Each structure stands twice: as C-alpha cells, then as structure tokens.
Amino acid sequence: MPVRTAGFTLSGDLVPEEVAYLREATSRLLAGERRADVTRWVNAEGHRTTAGNPWREEVLWRTLLRPRLAGLDADGQPIDGAPIVITPEEQEQLKALSPGRTDPVENREYPLGGAAVCGKCDWELIPSWAAGKPIYRCPSESQADSLDLPTAGEDAARSGPCGSISMNAVMLEDAVAELALAELLRPGAQERLESLLADVKAEVGRLKKGIKQIESRVKRLDAMLRTSMPDEAREGLLSSQKATRKEGRDARTRLRFLEHIADASLPTGDVDELIAWWKKAPTASKRALILLEIAKVRVGPGRRGRNPDPHERIDVEWR
Ligand SMILES: [Zn+2]
Structure with a gap:
C-alpha cells in the first residue's frame, strides 16, 4: 500500500x-x-x-x-x-539547527529572540552562549554577514553591528517578564491587549485572503506559460511568476508569525496567577504575549558592580 x-x-x-x-x-x-x-x-x-x-x-x-x-x-x-x-x-x-549536535544554544529556549536589540547599534541580539551561561549578544560584523540576520533599523543597515553588547539571558528575560507582567496588571491593559489581538486577527484574515489571490495569480501564470509564445514574452511571465511566488512565501511566513499571536491565550488574574502562568507557558505562547505587548527591548551597556540592576540596562518600547 x-x-x-x-x-x-x-x-x-x-x-x-x-x-x-x-x-x-x-x-x-x-x-x-x-x-x-x-x-x-x-x-x-x-x-x-x-x-x-x-x-x-x-x-x-x-x-x-x-x-x-x-x-x-x-x-x-x-x-x-x-x-x-x-x-x-x-x-x-x-x-x-542540525540534529545530532548538542549545542547548548540549540537546547535552550530564547523567548526574546527577534525582539531584543542592541542599545548601541540597533542590531538584533542573537541567542548565544558564553562562559557556561546563555546570553543574548550583538553579533560581530563577520557573523552578521554569515547569519544573514535581519537588520533592526535603518542605521544598522548602514553601519553593521557593533558587537559590543551582551547580556545574560536569564537576567534579561526575567527583567522583561517582570515588566510585561506588571504592564498586564495596569488598569486597562487587558482591554488594550484584547484590542491589539483583535487587530492581529483582522490582519490574519486579510493575509489569508491575499494569499488566496496570490495563489490564483500563480495558477493563471502557470496556465499562460503552458501556451506557446515568443521567448521575450515568456521571460517576462517567468519573472513575474517568480516574483508572485516570492510574494506568496513572504505572506505565508508573516501569516504563521501572526497566527501565533492570534492564538495567544492571555493570562488573567492576580500577580501570582500571572507568574504561575508565565512559568509553565510554552515558549511560543510567552513569545506571542511578549511580542503582543512590546515592540522592542533595547539592551544597553552593563555597568560594573556587585549587584547591577538589570532594569537599568533595558528600555522597553511598548506597542
Ligand atoms: Zn551593537
């Protein structure tokens, strides 16, 4: 069979x-x-x-x-x-992500991946590992090339990453989680999140429609390409077919990202309940919630000292 x-x-x-x-x-x-x-x-x-x-x-x-x-x-x-x-x-x-390797970075969850950026150069911080501890850090220029990382801002695209900022992952995640939870406890925050969520859902709907249209455009182009025509016309059709496919792939990638957020089950209740939810929620849900609340978290240089306060180093941009 x-x-x-x-x-x-x-x-x-x-x-x-x-x-x-x-x-x-x-x-x-x-x-x-x-x-x-x-x-x-x-x-x-x-x-x-x-x-x-x-x-x-x-x-x-x-x-x-x-x-x-x-x-x-x-x-x-x-x-x-x-x-x-x-x-x-x-x-x-x-x-x-290579199957057999036991790279500690692969075996750890980095829920702030994609949202944490360098406070100096605006590049996205990458999940990494140093001195036996997980960290987020600004990539060096050569790494940035080989990783094909998305640039965080216009300035970053011009100047490349500075490679000088890094922060202990647990410290950063705990500090951001604290702020994200505190934000949830503010009056009106739940309603604001719900309305953000509604926007996200509406966009999911629009994207789905758009993808259907792209798919039918691809089909029409396929049908046209099966007929005979001058080489020049065929070349033109082939390049618009390629562009349409790319448009479709981009739309699907964005859709999947938004669907995560749309599926986020928002925690409700008091501080303890929220913290309990945070502790057991899967990475995808935590990410979705953080990304729903914050646009970015900028990480600045660390200050030397015995007990540096992580909050002094981070600056959250709320949505
Ligand atoms: Zn940097």
Whole structure:
C-alpha cells in the first residue's frame, strides 16, 4: 500500500489539519523549543503519523526536512505549482539547527529572540552562549554577514553591528517578564491587549485572503506559460511568476508569525496567577504575549558592580 507524506493526500493535495500542526511544530522548533518537547506537544495534541502511530522525535524531524514539504523535488528544485507546508527558507533554517549536535544554544529556549536589540547599534541580539551561561549578544560584523540576520533599523543597515553588547539571558528575560507582567496588571491593559489581538486577527484574515489571490495569480501564470509564445514574452511571465511566488512565501511566513499571536491565550488574574502562568507557558505562547505587548527591548551597556540592576540596562518600547 502506498504511504502518503504527512500533510498531503495520496493525490498530493494539502490536508489542512495536518498542515496546521506541522507548521506549528516548525515555528516552535525555530523559536528554540527542544525537539523532544515539540514531539511531545504534537502527540499530546492527538496527532499521529500517516501510519497511525505516535510521532517519534527522529521521524517528525525527518518528515519536516522532506523536500516535498517545501514544494521541492529530490534535487531541491521547486516543483511548479506544488502546494507547500513550510517554505524552503524555513526548511533551511531547520536544517541549520542540525540534529545530532548538542549545542547548548540549540537546547535552550530564547523567548526574546527577534525582539531584543542592541542599545548601541540597533542590531538584533542573537541567542548565544558564553562562559557556561546563555546570553543574548550583538553579533560581530563577520557573523552578521554569515547569519544573514535581519537588520533592526535603518542605521544598522548602514553601519553593521557593533558587537559590543551582551547580556545574560536569564537576567534579561526575567527583567522583561517582570515588566510585561506588571504592564498586564495596569488598569486597562487587558482591554488594550484584547484590542491589539483583535487587530492581529483582522490582519490574519486579510493575509489569508491575499494569499488566496496570490495563489490564483500563480495558477493563471502557470496556465499562460503552458501556451506557446515568443521567448521575450515568456521571460517576462517567468519573472513575474517568480516574483508572485516570492510574494506568496513572504505572506505565508508573516501569516504563521501572526497566527501565533492570534492564538495567544492571555493570562488573567492576580500577580501570582500571572507568574504561575508565565512559568509553565510554552515558549511560543510567552513569545506571542511578549511580542503582543512590546515592540522592542533595547539592551544597553552593563555597568560594573556587585549587584547591577538589570532594569537599568533595558528600555522597553511598548506597542
Ligand atoms: Zn551593537
């Protein structure tokens, strides 16, 4: 009996409920959750392999790395019009998490990844490890090139990272969490979050519509390309097909990010309940909540001293 690939029917169409959890698993992995934890989450949600078995870590990992999931053939070339579960870029990022390595950075969650920026140069701080401790730090210029990091601001794009700021991850995360929780306890904060959440949900809806339109544009272009035409016209169509595909991939990446936020279950209650929620919430939820509350957290240089107050070094930009 032919065995189908998770996410696809035997005839190659997407299976929406499988696509949803495979994407969520990818997000969690890329957000720094451990593979064992992600596998546990998938199974706890009741998802099974196409053979009907609980997922095992290596099987889930291998499945997510199948070229098919990113619409690629065995040689890594895009298959025309193939539906995709995750983007080829995401698959590359997953590969970069390299399975066998026991890099401490890979085995730790960095919930502020993407939101923490250097207070000196505005570059995004990267998850790292130094002297046996997890840190967030401003990348050196050569690293920034090889990592292909997104620049945090216009100035950063011009000048490159300074590489001079780093902060202990636990200290930074605890300080930001404290501020994020305090913000939640302010009068009106819950309502403000709910309205932010409503905006995010509205944008999710708009993006979904937009993606449908992009998909039908791709289909129309495919159909046109199957007819005969002068080379010049074909070249023009091919380049707009490429651009449309890229537009589609970008929209899907943004959609997945926003869907995380849209799914955030907001904690309610008093300080103790909120802190209890924070302690046991999965990284993706914490990230979603922090990102819903804050636009950025700037980390400034540390001051020497016996008990430096982490709050003196951070500056939160609220949404
Ligand atoms: Zn810097």
